[in-house]
Structure formats: structure tokens, C-alpha cells
Amino acid sequence: MKLVVATCAAVLALALNTVSPLQAKEWKTVRVGLEGDYPPFSSVGPDGKIVGWEVDYMNLLCEHMKVKCTPVQQDFDGMIPALQAPKFDAIMASMSITDVRKKQIAFSVSYYNTPTRFVAKKGANIEISPAGLKGKKIGVQRSTIQDNYLTDNYASVAEIVRYGSQDDMFLDLVAGRLDLGLGDSLQISDGFIKTDRGKDFEMIGPNLTDSKWFGDGVGVGLRKQDDDLKKMFDTAIAETLKDGSYQALEKKYFDIDIYGG
Amino acid sequence: MDGGTLQASILQFFDYQVIIDNWQLYLSGVFVTLQLTALSLILGFVLAVPMSIMLTSRKPWVWMPVWLYVYCFRGTPLLIQLFLLYYGAGQFAFIREGFLWPFLREAWFCAIIAMGLNTAAYQAEIFRGAIATTPRGEIEAARAFGMSPFRLYSRIILPSSFRRALPAYVNEVIFSLQSTSLASLVTLIDITGAARIVNSRYYTPYEAFLSAAVLYLVITFVIIWLAGGLERRWNVHLARPTS
Known part of the structure; x- marks a missing residue:
């Protein structure tokens, strides 16, 4: 009986403690949660793949970070639990940076801001x-x-x-x-x-x-302990804005500026 | 970690405050859930009784349409039926301009219709089974008294069938209660809908859905308790003799 209790306790402790196993690793691949039901930012194409501005921008950022990115589709109201689960490592789902969300997760700098x-x-x-x-x-x-x-x-x-x-x-x-x-x-x-x-x-x-x-615009949602990944996204976003690749991609989709300062 | 601290840490994980702050939301959710369950069951019952009598008929033109109805509604998921009625109906202009639209416009109405039609099919099957197993002797005795077919059904066959159908019927009541949780998918704020709002606003799925589960358990318990009383009253002649 004691053994059963101890085992249960250990399993529970593991189950409740969902954080930390991903710490201190070098990022080679990053799984990114996308919504797929929010055109033109993300939608599911006829072949079942997620397409849209946010997917293209994800690829652009990943090119800059020199990592391989895999998109994962997830409904919006389950995004944050799925990030914690961890079903993926970053959220790019037009998620606005707000104080309530900041209690749960970290955000990169904003990558767009529309009213x-x-x-x-x-x-x-x-x-x-x-x-x-x-x-x-x-x-x-x-x-x-x-x-x-x-x-x-x-x-x-x-x-x-x-x-x-x-x-x-x-x-x-x-x-x-x-x-x-x-x-x-x-x-x-x-x-x-x-x-x-x-x-x-x-x-x-x-x-x-x-x-x-x-909030303060839309940012990439990240787990709080993944500080290194946040730095990578921050740098990559700044780079795309500076070298003009952000603006070039923006023109393909929109006739207005979506960055919003 | 010893048992005490573990227990304490689990209790700590449960954020009571979120539930306490939203008790009104859950309470109105309970009201919507009970309303959906009761109204869909009543609609289902009203449809199911004549259908079950038709199902026991020997004439194909009487039982075949009902059989097809039961087959269609049991053969497709309730969620599909609900989406067909709610989103499907809204797609056509002639329905949107028709006289039924003021009703179909309301998610609440769509949910009750879809759930009522669905449970009608299941209830019809329950009653059909009970009617088919009515003891021959009861029917023969009624005929010997010279009862008309209407009187035979209203006085003998239906009351006797309802009594024997009660245990299976209670099961259907509980199934109907649980299936009302689908209503939250067409914007209604029932118990599940309340839980989804709390979950999405505070990012606390564990607290939000566990509270909903407890509420469903309590309602189910009340249904079982009421049904037990009813069964003791109605089916006293069927109870096993206790020594």
C-alpha cells in the first residue's frame, strides 16, 4: 500500500510539474503553435497545410534564427495550455501581449499591431x-x-x-x-x-x-523559462524589420502597414 | 516529499478563488443545462409515444417511416444534427426569410429541437421494447372486457409499458443530461459553456472543468435518487420479495 501511494505521489508530482525538462538545450528545431482559422494570418489550405502571413513570417524568422520550424495546429482557446504541456515551443497565433497572459507565459517583442x-x-x-x-x-x-x-x-x-x-x-x-x-x-x-x-x-x-x-501588439508566446528562445525571436524580429524582409512579405498580403510602431 | 506536503501542494494547485468569483456564471449554467434537459426530454417523450405504438404495428406503411426516422437519428451523431440545424439552416436565404427563422435564429431553440428529435428516437425504441413485451394475459383480459383499442392502450398497454421501461428511461434521461454539454458548441452558456469561459479567461482548465464535472455529478445523483423513489412507487408489484 505504501508503495502504491509513493508511486502515485511520484507520478502526480511528475504530472503536475510540467515545466523544466526543456531547459538549457540548444534549439535546433522549434515547434510553433498556429491557429489555422484566422485568415489572412493563418488558414488551413486545401491540402491540409497551414498557410497565411503568419506562417510565412514564421518561416522568415526561423531562417534568421537558423532553426527548423514545424507548425502545429491548435485552437486559440487551448494555445497557452498547449504551450505549457508542452505540445509546442512557441505561439504565433496573432496573440496580443497582455498583463493577464504575461502571468502565464513570456512574449517576444511585438511583430504586428492593428486596431x-x-x-x-x-x-x-x-x-x-x-x-x-x-x-x-x-x-x-x-x-x-x-x-x-x-x-x-x-x-x-x-x-x-x-x-x-x-x-x-x-x-x-x-x-x-x-x-x-x-x-x-x-x-x-x-x-x-x-x-x-x-x-x-x-x-x-x-x-x-x-x-x-x-495590450501592446502581437508577440510570439513563449514559456517563461525559455529565455534563450525569447532572445532568439527578439533578435530575429528586429533583423527582419531592419533588412526589409518584413516589409517585402507584408506587401505580398496587405496594402497597409501592419507593424504599427 | 511526504504525504502531507504532497496533499498540501495538490490543494494549493486548485485555485478556489477563480470558481468562487464565477459562481453566478456556473449557477446560470446549471439553469440552462436543466432547462435544455427537461424541454428536450418533454419534446422527445411527446414524439416517442405515438412513434413507439406505430413501431409495433404489422403494417409496413405505418412502421417503416418511423423505423427510418429512428435509424437516421440514432445513426448520426447528435453534434452533426445540431450543426446541421444551427449552421446549416442559416446558410439558406429562404429559411432566413421564412416564418421559422425567429425561432431558428435562437441557439437555444435549435439546441432543444435537435436534442428533442434525437432523444425521441431513443425513447421510441425504449417504449417499443416495453410495449412488445407486455404480457399477453393483460391484453387478453382487457379484450375480454370489451375495451376499445384506444382504451386498451391508454388504460392497459401504455401504463404497464411505462412502468417496465422506467429503468431504461432513466438511463436515457442521464444520457440527455450529458449530451446537453454539446450546446456550448453553438454559443449557449450551459455548465460546460461556463467552464469554457472560466478556462479561457483565467487559463485554469483543471479548476474550470472539474467544477463542471462536480455539478453534472450532483444533478445525475438527484436524477437517480428521484428515479429510485418513482420505481419503488410504480413497480412495487415487480420488486423481488424480501424475506
Whole structure:
């Protein structure tokens, strides 16, 4: 019996102590968690491979770091647990740098920063204020900074409907189940409004950038103890900005500057 | 590490504060879960009783349509049925402009319809089995009294079948309770939905989902307890004699 207890204790201790076995190794390959449901940053192509700006930028960074990178697909709300698991070593999923997330994981310097905006049917004429949003159904992707912003500001007046992916929210916007959606302006523009199904929709209200909710841009999510990997990403991001390869890749996807300073 | 410190460290891992801060979210989740379970079971029951009688018919044009219904709803996952109704229906303009849209627009309504239609198929099979095994003597005695077919069903066959179907039916009630967790996939905030919100906001999957599991366990316990009382009352004639 004692042996059983001791074994259980040892197994538990191992299971609970998920950190540390990866410390102090030289990085030859880096597994990167990507979402695959957030065009044009990442989406799953017809052949099942993840494609998009974020994948191309990952490859660019890995070239600079001289490591081999393997993409791993993961739903957004499971990203941080999967990084800790560790199912992969870095998150590149348009994840904004926020204080709450910083308690769990470390971030590289920001690699892009675009404002958040509301989206609604053309001519819906909705005013973005507690009075204007009263009783409205607002869609948002679960566990994003936009979700936190809505919950903190409009939970008492509006009905917040949360989705597993941005794409599910767009489906319900088109179906008319939602009055508004909230999301990253660039993702709404390129992933929805510029596509056929989103042609009757437009972005409304101001650019939302308050760093209390929207953080300091998007960074690579990393385990806290992987300091060496963070330094590698920081350096690589700075290099791509300096040698023009960031701007060249950006032009292939967007007609605006997404770095945002 | 000795037993005491290990236990202490595990308790330390459980962040009670997150659950305490969100008890209202979980409570409203319990309400949604109970509502979904009860309404889908009622809808299922109303559909299942006539279907089960039709299933015992000898005429193919009576039992075959019901058999096909049961086959389709038992042969496909509930999640697929729910997605078909929720996302599938929203795809077509004629449905979005139709008179049913004010209902289909609501995730809540879609969930109850999908779960009700699904459990109807299972309940119909449970009742069919119970009707088919009604003792011949009961039916012959009723016929000897000159009961009409309607009276035969309402007075003898159905009450007798429901009693014998009770244990299997309780199983179906519990299955229905667990399957309401799928509702969180179409934006409803039931117990599972509440857990997913807590998990995603505080990154505490262990606390969030363990609390949800405990709530389901408690509800299941209440169902089993209620069913036990009902069984003792209804099936007293079927109980094994105790010496």
C-alpha cells in the first residue's frame, strides 16, 4: 500500500510539474503553435497545410534564427495550455501581449499591431456607446482581448455571444443571428468584408487601441523559462524589420502597414 | 516529499478563488443545462409515444417511416444534427426569410429541437421494447372486457409499458443530461459553456472543468435518487420479495 501511494505521489508530482525538462538545450528545431482559422494570418489550405502571413513570417524568422520550424495546429482557446504541456515551443497565433497572459507565459517583442473594430451590416446605423448597444447581440471570439474588452465594458447592457473561432462568428453575422461583431480590424477587413460573404458588411465605430485591453501588439508566446528562445525571436524580429524582409512579405498580403510602431 | 506536503501542494494547485468569483456564471449554467434537459426530454417523450405504438404495428406503411426516422437519428451523431440545424439552416436565404427563422435564429431553440428529435428516437425504441413485451394475459383480459383499442392502450398497454421501461428511461434521461454539454458548441452558456469561459479567461482548465464535472455529478445523483423513489412507487408489484 505504501508503495502504491509513493508511486502515485511520484507520478502526480511528475504530472503536475510540467515545466523544466526543456531547459538549457540548444534549439535546433522549434515547434510553433498556429491557429489555422484566422485568415489572412493563418488558414488551413486545401491540402491540409497551414498557410497565411503568419506562417510565412514564421518561416522568415526561423531562417534568421537558423532553426527548423514545424507548425502545429491548435485552437486559440487551448494555445497557452498547449504551450505549457508542452505540445509546442512557441505561439504565433496573432496573440496580443497582455498583463493577464504575461502571468502565464513570456512574449517576444511585438511583430504586428492593428486596431480592434466593430463590424455590422451596411446601414445598420448602430451607435457605439452603452446606450446604442443596449440589447444588441455582439459576437466575439472566446478568450481573445476583444472578448475581455466586451465583457468589461458592455456585459451589463448587451448580450455577448462567444465563438470558438472568428469564422464561426462571421457565419452567424451573415445568418443574422448577431447585430454586431468585434475583432481585429485587419482580420475583419481581409478575412470577411473583402470576401464574397462579407460584402454587405462594414466596420463601424472608432479604432480601439486602449492598451488596458488591447495590450501592446502581437508577440510570439513563449514559456517563461525559455529565455534563450525569447532572445532568439527578439533578435530575429528586429533583423527582419531592419533588412526589409518584413516589409517585402507584408506587401505580398496587405496594402497597409501592419507593424504599427 | 511526504504525504502531507504532497496533499498540501495538490490543494494549493486548485485555485478556489477563480470558481468562487464565477459562481453566478456556473449557477446560470446549471439553469440552462436543466432547462435544455427537461424541454428536450418533454419534446422527445411527446414524439416517442405515438412513434413507439406505430413501431409495433404489422403494417409496413405505418412502421417503416418511423423505423427510418429512428435509424437516421440514432445513426448520426447528435453534434452533426445540431450543426446541421444551427449552421446549416442559416446558410439558406429562404429559411432566413421564412416564418421559422425567429425561432431558428435562437441557439437555444435549435439546441432543444435537435436534442428533442434525437432523444425521441431513443425513447421510441425504449417504449417499443416495453410495449412488445407486455404480457399477453393483460391484453387478453382487457379484450375480454370489451375495451376499445384506444382504451386498451391508454388504460392497459401504455401504463404497464411505462412502468417496465422506467429503468431504461432513466438511463436515457442521464444520457440527455450529458449530451446537453454539446450546446456550448453553438454559443449557449450551459455548465460546460461556463467552464469554457472560466478556462479561457483565467487559463485554469483543471479548476474550470472539474467544477463542471462536480455539478453534472450532483444533478445525475438527484436524477437517480428521484428515479429510485418513482420505481419503488410504480413497480412495487415487480420488486423481488424480501424475506
